[in-house]
Amino acid sequence: MRILPSLSFFSLALPLLVAALDESQMQAHLAAASGLLGTWEESSDALAGWMSNQPDSTTFPTLSIPGTHDSLAWNVTGIAAAFTKTQDLPLFKQLNGGVRFIDLRVGENNGMIQLYHGAALLDTTAQLADIFWGLYRWLDAHATETVMVSVKVDNGNSTASLQQTIYDLVTGQDVAQYWVQSTALPTLGEARHKAILLRRFAFDQLQNITPIGIDASSGWADNNAQFQIQYGANGETLYIEDFYNVGGNDLESAVASKYLALSANLDIATSAQHPDGLFISFVSGYSGISVTPSQLAQGNNTSPGMNSRALSYLAGKQGSRFGVVLFDFFGSDSRLAPATLGQSVDLSATPSGAASPSTTSIGTSHSNGAHLTTASSLLFPIVLLAVSSLGISL
Ligand SMILES: *[C@@H]1O[C@H](CO)[C@@H](O)[C@H](O)[C@H]1NC(C)=O
Ligand SMILES: *[C@@H]1O[C@H](CO)[C@@H](O)[C@H](O)[C@H]1NC(C)=O
Numbered sequence: 500m501r502i503l504p505s506l507s508f509f510s511l512a513l514p515l516l517v518a519a520l521d522e523s524q525m526q527a528h529l530a531a532a533s534g535l536l537g538t539w540e541e542s543s544d545a546l547a548g549w550m551s552n553q554p555d556s557t558t559f560p561t562l563s564i565p566g567t568h569d570s571l572a573w574n575v576t577g578i579a580a581a582f583t584k585t586q587d588l589p590l591f592k593q594l595n596g597g598v599r600f601i602d603l604r605v606g607e608n609n610g611m612i613q614l615y616h617g618a619a620l621l622d623t624t625a626q627l628a629d630i631f632w633g634l635y636r637w638l639d640a641h642a643t644e645t646v647m648v649s650v651k652v653d654n655g656n657s658t659a660s661l662q663q664t665i666y667d668l669v670t671g672q673d674v675a676q677y678w679v680q681s682t683a684l685p686t687l688g689e690a691r692h693k694a695i696l697l698r699r700f701a702f703d704q705l706q707n708i709t710p711i712g713i714d715a716s717s718g719w720a721d722n723n724a725q726f727q728i729q730y731g732a733n734g735e736t737l738y739i740e741d742f743y744n745v746g747g748n749d750l751e752s753a754v755a756s757k758y759l760a761l762s763a764n765l766d767i768a769t770s771a772q773h774p775d776g777l778f779i780s781f782v783s784g785y786s787g788i789s790v791t792p793s794q795l796a797q798g799n800n801t802s803p804g805m806n807s808r809a810l811s812y813l814a815g816k817q818g819s820r821f822g823v824v825l826f827d828f829f830g831s832d833s834r835l836a837p838a839t840l841g842q843s844v845d846l847s848a849t850p851s852g853a854a855s856p857s858t859t860s861i862g863t864s865h866s867n868g869a870h871l872t873t874a875s876s877l878l879f880p881i882v883l884l885a886v887s888s889l890g891i892s893l
């Protein structure tokens with residue numbers, strides 16, 4: 500309402516100011532990455548436009564923002580899928596469902612920047628550029644929204660060519676309009692219809708460039724329950740919980756351990772402390788080879804997972820400032836985004852979104868218990884090898 504009149508004014512003037520993206524290029528990008536983006540579809544879901552209710556003057560540290568961890572690892576099959584798969588929805592559906600922080604893992608492959616989880620290539624044709632163009636299509640259709648885009652190099656090194664390619668992707672003449680061209684967080688009004696880059700890699704191999712993006716390239720403590728990173732010229736701070744290999748030999752102890760870390764960071768986010776700090780809390784994780792990401796997130800038939808525990812926390816502090824809250828298996832429970840956004844949810848309802856917890860996890864299938872137990876003891880060393888060679892980490 501505040502924003503719509505001015506937007507419709509600008510959309511008339513837009514063709515004069517900035518060139519629209521070339522439609523045939525757009526179609527090529529959407530096709531190349533359809534296995535990760537999903538099929539393009541318009542959405543009238545209120546969650547697809549939740550930022551339209553926020554004033555332009557809103558600053559990001561004051562917001563609660565649903566996000567996904569390892570956002571693109573949703574269509575994963577094969578031997579290591581139990582540990583590589585972290586999501587159950589393609590990217591367009593996540594965005595339509597309210598997600599505004601996405602977590603991309605990249606690596607160089609045959610001269611392309613492609614999408615990974617650890618060393619596992621997520622899609623043979625999709626390149627980072629295709630994912631970005633998918634984002635531009637979505638932002639064009641949801642011009643009141645902004646998406647924070649974390650990029651981390653998961654496979655191989657952050658080489659000069661990788662840095663240059665990504666730099667060009669976010670500053671190139673035709674697409675720079677879709678990226679906040681700053682190293683500080685803007686206001687929401689300044690960020691609408693744009694993405695905000697959060698860099699978990701440096702532009703240190705490039706000369707004579709003006710860096711953009713929130714610089715989280717140094718100080719990201721591995722597997723750590725509470726740490727801070729300063730970014731920007733004025734020492735703005737990220738308050739991060741990224742404890743992912745959470746310990747515990749069974750689901751219940753793994754969830755207990757992870758919940759301590761998550762709730763400790765959220766307790767500070769929801770307090771009056773650090774009003775200008777951006778909080779980032781991962782609900783996701785796993786425990787060695789005992790508890791998969793799917794199990795930790797979704798629980799099993801008798802014991803709740805982290806998504807359910809997080810939901811109770813969020814609902815219990817309805818309307819508080821949570822910061823960015825990143826989920827695995829975001830599609831398994833349609834209450835996760837509303838609860839993060841301070842909307843009322845029915846905690847007594849059965850999760851809806853996915854039919855049942857994933858059965859891809861090894862050794863814990865309910866229907867084929869005996870069968871899989873034998874199989875899993877055989878597979879055990881292979882999976883261990885696969886997981887360690889994937890170097891899965893956050
Ligand atoms: C999932 O990946 C497979 C293999 O790459 C692909 O054939 C299939 O189309 C993908 N599924 C969807 C829904 O994109
Ligand atoms: C990454 O860089 C390190 C140190 O420079 C080097 O030892 C390693 O071989 C490189 N890895 C790859 C995959 O290129």
Ligand SMILES: *[C@@H]1O[C@H](CO)[C@@H](O)[C@H](O)[C@H]1NC(C)=O
Pocket residue numbers: 749750751752799800801802863865
């Ligand atoms: C579910 O997890 C609980 C807690 O760790 C465990 O006691 C129980 O055996 C698990 N159930 C199944 C079916 O795996």
